Amino acid sequence: MTERKPVVIAGAGPTGLMCALALRRQDIPVILVEAEPALTHDLRAGSFHPPTLEMMAPYGITGRMMAVGITVRHWQIRNKPGDLIAEFDLNLLADLTPYPHRLHLEQHRLTPIQLDLLQAEGGAEIEFGTKITGFTQTSDGVSVTVETHGEERTVAAAWLIGADGGRSTVRRVLGVDFEGFTWPELFVVASTPYDFGARGFAFNCYIADPDEWGALFKLPDAGPPGLWRLAYPVNPDETDEALLEPARVEAALQRLVQKSDPYDVRYKSTYRVHQRVAASFRVGRVLLAGDAAHLNNPLGGFGLNSGIHDAVNLCDKLGRFWRGEGGEELLDLYSRQRRTATVEQVQAMSIRNKRLMEERDPAVQRTHLKEMIATAADPVRARAHLMNTSMISGLKRANEVV
Numbered sequence: 001m002t003e004r005k006p007v008v009i010a011g012a013g014p015t016g017l018m019c020a021l022a023l024r025r026q027d028i029p030v031i032l033v034e035a036e037p038a039l040t041h042d043l044r045a046g047s048f049h050p051p052t053l054e055m056m057a058p059y060g061i062t063g064r065m066m067a068v069g070i071t072v073r074h075w076q077i078r079n080k081p082g083d084l085i086a087e088f089d090l091n092l093l094a095d096l097t098p099y100p101h102r103l104h105l106e107q108h109r110l111t112p113i114q115l116d117l118l119q120a121e122g123g124a125e126i127e128f129g130t131k132i133t134g135f136t137q138t139s140d141g142v143s144v145t146v147e148t149h150g151e152e153r154t155v156a157a158a159w160l161i162g163a164d165g166g167r168s169t170v171r172r173v174l175g176v177d178f179e180g181f182t183w184p185e186l187f188v189v190a191s192t193p194y195d196f197g198a199r200g201f202a203f204n205c206y207i208a209d210p211d212e213w214g215a216l217f218k219l220p221d222a223g224p225p226g227l228w229r230l231a232y233p234v235n236p237d238e239t240d241e242a243l244l245e246p247a248r249v250e251a252a253l254q255r256l257v258q259k260s261d262p263y264d265v266r267y268k269s270t271y272r273v274h275q276r277v278a279a280s281f282r283v284g285r286v287l288l289a290g291d292a293a294h295l296n297n298p299l300g301g302f303g304l305n306s307g308i309h310d311a312v313n314l315c316d317k318l319g320r321f322w323r324g325e326g327g328e329e330l331l332d333l334y335s336r337q338r339r340t341a342t343v344e345q346v347q348a349m350s351i352r353n354k355r356l357m358e359e360r361d362p363a364v365q366r367t368h369l370k371e372m373i374a375t376a377a378d379p380v381r382a383r384a385h386l387m388n389t390s391m392i393s394g395l396k397r398a399n400e401v402v
């Protein structure tokens with residue numbers, strides 16, 4: 001292959017950075033363009049599954065994350081007020097992965113590690129404060145329009161990767177449908193240093209409740225003691241100001257674990273959740289990855305993990321194409337495999353997890369939870385469940401797609 005025009009990547013989130021690193025490892029020229037002046041720092045993902053840790057390990061990312069993250073061997077299902085229903089032990093997967101656990105680390109602590117390794121790898125042009133505003137493509141390249149401080153210019157690219165998040169400009173310009181729906185409720189996320197672990201909570205818990213179901217997990221923050229983050233649904237018709245009133249957040253935390261003194265709440269915010277998948281992850285020489293290609297609710301911690309899985313799959317195929325080891329059909333295979341993983345696994349499981357946690361009919365909820373208790377108590381069923389929830393089974397199935 002004689003192609004020496006660069007691959008342009010839109011977005012220096014975890015997906016775009018992973019793409020840049022994976023392409024540079026294969027000596028493929030890369031221009032990484034990020035609209036913000038620096039890496040973003042907002043409260044987002046923080047839970048990494050075993051296959052993601054395996055995929056990032058050869059790049060040196062996993063080792064650096066493990067040094068500062070929290071290893072999570074068990075996860076639990078609890079109700080309100082906080083009683084234990086079932087516990088799963090990820091060590092049941094010890095023969096399948098060198099990482100039989102989840103790893104908790106804030107997304108905004110992953111991206112600096114990725115950027116640092118990318119810079120150490122050398123050769124990537126990285127432009128912050130520069131956004132992609134449009135592009136046109138032919139059969140052998142993409143003419144990408146970028147804007148820095150109001151000044152537009154055109155970059156000639158061999159390929160364009162849209163890793164520019166849920167509101168992707170690349171996806172919009174492509175005109176690809178973003179099929180799915182938006183959940184009616186809003187979510188509040190609130191963090192506190194209160195030690196739920198001392199009350200027996202695992203570092204990752206799903207909370208089943210008809211009104212305030214949700215998730216609780218521990219993140220390292222700036223170091224010990226770390227912060228526990230609770231996410232729960234709220235009425236979208238109310239203002240952020242009302243939803244985040246200290247007394248409201250306090251009441252939600254007290255309903256999970258009642259204590260005499262008030263919770264020390266360090267961060268709180270609201271966010272809206274979507275379930276959407278792009279109709280195709282490839283149109284000609286333009287590819288979509290990460291949130292630009294799919295969005296899901298956070299129950300199960302699949303969003304960021306799938307972005308990394310996209311990046312690794314895509315860059316393996318782009319590298320093979322670049323070296324002349326296959327034709328452009330490799331990139332269609334990327335789209336088929338990753339859409340399969342997204343639709344069959346991530347979308348299906350995250351929707352099911354949400355429905356299980358929020359079930360309103362007490363009899364149905366009891367049946368669901370009994371099923372979970374029976375699954376957790378049987379090592380064979382528990383292992384199968386853990387293979388699903390850790391994304392191992394779905395990845396295997398998607399990678400078999402030809």
Ligand SMILES: Cc1cc2nc3c(=O)[nH]c(=O)nc-3n(C[C@H](O)[C@H](O)[C@H](O)COP(=O)(O)OP(=O)(O)OC[C@H]3O[C@@H](n4cnc5c(N)ncnc54)[C@H](O)[C@@H]3O)c2cc1C
Nearest residue numbers: 011013014015035044045131132164165290291301303304
């Ligand atoms: C509140 C919240 C909680 C979450 N919790 C979890 C969780 O627990 N587990 C999980 O796995 N996932 C979670 N997610 C999802 C996770 O954060 C995303 O899946 C992840 O950020 C996707 O990474 P990305 O790189 O694809 O997109 P992003 O992180 O959105 O990065 C896209 C980047 O592109 C840049 N950009 C946008 N437009 C342009 C443009 N035109 N030109 C150049 N650059 C552009 C943006 O500035 C941004 O830096 C959560 C998300 C939210 C919002």
